[in-house]
Amino acid sequence: MMIKIKYVMCLMLTGVFMISCQEDAVQEDNSGTLNSDSVLTGFLMSVANDHATDECISLSYPVTIFGYNSSFQVEQTYTVNNDAELYSLLQALDVNEYYSISYPVTIIVNGQTVALNNNQQLELAVNAAIIACDTNGCDNPNVLTDDLMLYMTFANGVVADLKGNAVSAPLELEGVADRNGNQNCAVAFNGQQYLQVTSAPANALLSGDVFSISLWFKMQNTVAGDLEYLFKKGDAALQGFYLTVYDMNTPMFGMPTAEAWDSSWNQDQSLWEDTENWHHIVATLDADNTLRLYRDGVLRDTETASGNIGATAMDYFIGKGLTGHLDDLRVYKKVLTQQEVQTLYQLEGDCSTCLE
Template sequence: MKKSQIFKFTIVVSTLLLFGCNNSDEQPNILLQDCLTTNLQTGVVAFYPFNNGSINDESGNNNHLSNTTSASATDDRNGNPTCAFQFNSSNNEFLTFINPVFLNDLQNGSFSISLWYLSEIQGAGLLSRGNDLGNCAGGRGEWNVSLWDNNWIYFHINGYRIIGITPNPAVLQLNEWHHLVVTSDNNDLKVYQDGVLIADLESVSCGSGPTPSLNVGDLFIGEFLTGKLDDIILYNRLLTQNDITELYNLSPCCN
């Protein structure tokens, strides 16, 4: 092969490698930076914005979900197509991560979850680590976030639970998008809806009952929900009120 041909071949291969690396390695970090401000990127364990129907983790940690059901991409809260996910509990639809070791021991320290939800029915599951019955009434797995029949927000973790009553509990708030944040710090539990603290409960045990095994069980998203979820973020730190206000005011992550 002539020197000129070798030179051209080297340029082509280098270009392909460059673009290939950008698509596989750089894109998640680029999307995280596009969607979250610098302070909101701190402590992110997994980030699921469902951008263009993707169920990948865009935190850069590669904690990608799988979909073995008929759950599908749908419009987000701003009407952007394929930038949220739709679930139907009658069809047993959900997303999952098998054996999520990246969640191990989070329940023993500071832990926060931020998400957007729209429920079409009374009583719905949102996400959980495991789905076996826990020692809290209504609890599943190691921890779970769900809506009770009157659409009160339920958060159970580590043998403790908290129920967040919306500012107007008489309104079922069906078919409406709402922002939800739950935090846990050594069983000091808080629930925020639409940027407002609606429940704060410190170290109140659920009482007797089966104790779920720790650090086991798959991650389930949307199981028992008929409705939509979007912009799910798992943190290994406590979110502050300023963080939560900022998250509530962010536009949907949709490129």
């Protein structure tokens, strides 16, 4: 497809890309819109018109689309209810017409629901799904996937859970290279961004439940006293449980009555100032309320709590207050063994977009 790029100034309001009329005579940015030559337009037309891809990718309807004229004035609002309507609408786009999509938009990739919040995320996700359809396979290594409750690889910079949990990103995240140098296979947080996983019966962790959290992180903040959450149940103090970095970026896994600290971390002055290297963290809670914290494949601390993680299901928060990079987040409804922790630590960065 021949790609023509015309730039206009964009302002994103309440999940909908609205276009201002302040045009720059030299450059305009219409990255929030679709026109007849947009790459995303072509991808969406392929999904809507190629029934061979229906089993591996589909859109969740209805989808709301706004139509603009060449002066970027809204002329029409369309409610699209199926593939045929979407294809007809996109096919009829004239060169002087523009559409914008009302986000979030949900797509279904290999049976997993993915919520997307802007054109870039949608284009990356659709492109990755089409490639996966063409290869008729899933490149997930399928290592230690039993009892997974949440599995986020951040492949192609897309925020999605391969287990199908609903994940929202109030502010857009930037894709970055993972620990093996795979481009756009991890995500960066700037201290204001975070992810929120909606509570559901399938992902509830309650008093008496056992679980494990595995993730990779790379700090970008060297302020010694900042408290930064990697993963957290609930959004208030003294709720649920929390996996954090605090006090010179020291990893810590806690709940209201106990905390397990990586006490060896701040004995190495270079670690908390390190913004170049990735580290692997695993936190486990067993049936005896014993917390264990592993870093880079080594058990760093064990503590026993006198309380519990609460009897109420709550949303989970990822990256709240974090200035750094995250990758390959896994949450299990089981206690990982030392050998399983080692297996995860030795795995290469995961850029898969599906889970079989």
